[in-house]
Amino acid sequence: MLPAGLAASAAVSASSANLGPGFDSIGLALSLSDEIVLQTTDSGLVVEVEGEGADQVPLGPDHLVVRAIERGMQAAGVRAPGMVVRCRNAIPHSRGLGSSAAAVVSGLAAVNGLVTQTDSSPLSEAQLIQLASEFEGHPDNAAAAVLGGAVVSWTDGSGARAEYSAVPLALHPGIRLFCAIPDERSSTAETRVLLPERVSHEDARFNLSRAALLVVALTSRPDLLMAATEDMLHQPQRAAAMPASAEYLRLLRRLKVSATLSGAGPSVIALSTDSELPAEALDYGAANGFRVLQLRPGEGVRWSPGATIAG
Numbered sequence: 001m002l003p004a005g006l007a008a009s010a011a012v013s014a015s016s017a018n019l020g021p022g023f024d025s026i027g028l029a030l031s032l033s034d035e036i037v038l039q040t041t042d043s044g045l046v047v048e049v050e051g052e053g054a055d056q057v058p059l060g061p062d063h064l065v066v067r068a069i070e071r072g073m074q075a076a077g078v079r080a081p082g083m084v085v086r087c088r089n090a091i092p093h094s095r096g097l098g099s100s101a102a103a104v105v106s107g108l109a110a111v112n113g114l115v116t117q118t119d120s121s122p123l124s125e126a127q128l129i130q131l132a133s134e135f136e137g138h139p140d141n142a143a144a145a146v147l148g149g150a151v152v153s154w155t156d157g158s159g160a161r162a163e164y165s166a167v168p169l170a171l172h173p174g175i176r177l178f179c180a181i182p183d184e185r186s187s188t189a190e191t192r193v194l195l196p197e198r199v200s201h202e203d204a205r206f207n208l209s210r211a212a213l214l215v216v217a218l219t220s221r222p223d224l225l226m227a228a229t230e231d232m233l234h235q236p237q238r239a240a241a242m243p244a245s246a247e248y249l250r251l252l253r254r255l256k257v258s259a260t261l262s263g264a265g266p267s268v269i270a271l272s273t274d275s276e277l278p279a280e281a282l283d284y285g286a287a288n289g290f291r292v293l294q295l296r297p298g299e300g301v302r303w304s305p306g307a308t309i310a311g
Contacts, residue, residue, distance in 0.1 A: 001078075001079050001081060002040050002073075002079065002080045002081075002114060002118065003040065004041050004042045004081065004082070005039075005040065006117055006305075007037065007113075007305070007306055007307045008037070008039075008111070008113025008117075008304065008306070009035065009036065009037045009038070009110065009113060009303065009306065009307055010036050010038075010105075010109035010110040010113065010302065010303040011033045011034070011303075012033060012034055012035075012105045012145050012302075013029040013030060013098075013102065013148060013298025013300075013301075014030040014031075014032040014034075014090075014091040014097045014098050014102060015027050015028060015029050015098030015101060015141045015144035015145050015298065016096070016097065016144075016179070016262040016267075016269045017096075017098065017140040017144070017262070018140070018231075018234065018260065018261070018262075018263060019214060019218075019229060019260050019269070019271070020210065020214065020228070020229035020231040020235070020260040021207045021210035021211040021214055021228070021229070021232075021233070022140070022152075023207070023231075023234055024140055025138075025140055025152060025153055025154060025211070026140060026150070026153075026211065026214060026215075027098075027140035027143055027151050027153065027166075028144055028149070028151075028269075028297065028298075029145060029147075029148045029149055029150075029151075029297060029299065030177065030295045030296075030298045031296040031297065031298050032090050032293075032295065033298070033299075034051075034052075034087065034099070034102045034103065034106055035087070035088045035106070036065060036088070036106045036110055037085075037307045038083060038085055038086075038107075038111075038113070039084040039307070040083060041080075041081070041082035041083060041084055042081055042082055043081050043082040044082045044083075045060065045061060045066065045083055045084075045085075046083070046084045046085070047059040047060060047065075047066060047085045047087070048084075048085070048086045049063075049089065050087070050088050050089070051087075051090055052089040052090060052091060052092050052093055052099070053093040053099070056093065063085070064100060064135075065085055065104075066083075066085055066107065067104075067107070067135075068103065068104040068105075068108050068132070068135065069107040069108075069110060069111055071107075071108070071135075072107060072109075072111030072112075072131065073111055075123060075127065075131060076112075076115050076120050076121070076122070076123060077120060078111075078115055080114075087106075092181055095182070095185065095262070095267045096186065096262040096263035096264050096265045096266060096267045097179070097181070097262055097263070098141035098144065098145060098263065100135070100136065100141075101132060101136055101142045101144075101145045104131075104135045104136070104142065105132045105142060105145040105146055105301050108123060108131055109128065109301045109302075109303035111123065112303045113305045113306070116305055117305050125146055125147065128146045129142055129143050129146050129147075129153075129165065129166055130163065130164050132145065132146065133153075133164035134164070138153075138155060139153035139154070139165070139166055140153050141263065143166030145298075145301060146301050148168075148297070148298055148299045148300030149168055149169065149170075149298070149300075150168065150171045150297070151166045151167065151169060152169060153165065153167075154166070169215065169219050171219065172218060172221075172222050174273050175222050175271050175272070175273065176272050176273065176274065176294065177269065177271060177294065177295045177297065178269070178272065178292060178293070178294050179268070179269050179293050179295055180245075180248055180267060180268040180269075180270070180285050180292045181267045181291045181292075182244060182245060182266050182267065182288070182290050183289040184242070184244070185266070186241065186242060186264060186265055194237050194238055194240075195234055195238075196237065199232075199233055203232040203233060204233075206230075207231060207232055210228055210230050213228040214229065218271075222271075222273050223273070225258035225271050225272075225273075226253070226256065229258045229259070229271065234261075235249070235260065235261050238261065238264065238265055241265075242261075242265045244266075244288050244289070245261065245267070247284075247288075248268050248281075248284060248288070248290065249261065249268050251284055252270055255278045255280060255281055257272050257274075257277065257278065257281065258270065258271050258272065259271070268290075276294075277292065
């Protein structure tokens with residue numbers, strides 16, 4: 001049993017998954033971060049949330065961060081008699097920017113900050129990826145949140161026996177990241193049902209070639225990003241559910257900017273070798289309720305003992 005009075009903190013980056021053809025496998029951390037501070041107490045549970053989603057998430061044991069903390073403690077072989085969990089969120093919810101993965105990873109990582117103050121061992125990066133991916137059902141966002149930067153992830157097995165793994169990619173330094181975040185919300189569960197159960201051999205072959213090319217483009221040949229971010233398996237099928245995002249995506253690509261839906265959308269992520277987006281793209285965003293941010297690749301998860309976020 002952990003004693004009352006321990007504190008730990010964690011900070012976790014947003015993430016963009018798929019990047020076009022890398023469906024459920026390629027992810028990229030982005031420089032928006034959620035932060036939590038966890039304190040052990042004698043009894044009870046207090047959850048405080050400020051920032052994104054503050055008025056929309058449960059403030060009790062069903063909160064995703066709390067569930068992740070409980071799972072992390074179970075994996076580390078420790079328990080706490082009570083907790084105070086304080087969350088400061090900068091990652092927009094239900095926009096395809098990995099807010100749920102960030103919540104889970106932050107809870108797991110905060111447990112590391114606690115157990116380093118005891119005789120227990122912290123969870124490894126591989127364990128963090130595995131446990132976080134169990135919540136998500138696939139490791140792309142979770143792995144990016146843990147490792148930072150760009151990642152390739154994969155799954156062995158299925159269901160309760162699934163094993164999740166990932167490796168980092170050395171993102172080319174000439175790639176600039178822009179994210180267009182709309183006011184409207186969506187959810188992976190809602191948009192995943194739009195995907196067909198079967199795809200043609202032709203479409204599968206197309207995406208295999210583009211996913212392989214995407215790894216090359218991200219690491220050494222950013223001049224190939226336009227071709228490498230083409231997709232046939234999920235973006236066309238989801239377009240009707242988010243018409244403004246689909247049109248923004250088409251506009252950016254007409255302007256020769258490589259762009260994709262971020263995860264299941266509705267945010268749009270652009271990867272460019274130019275220092276800014278074309279004026280026409282910025283005008284469309286402003287006129288259609290998109291907040292356009294220039295971001296950097298996000299860091300891997302940071303955690304530390306005490307109530308100060310690791311730098």
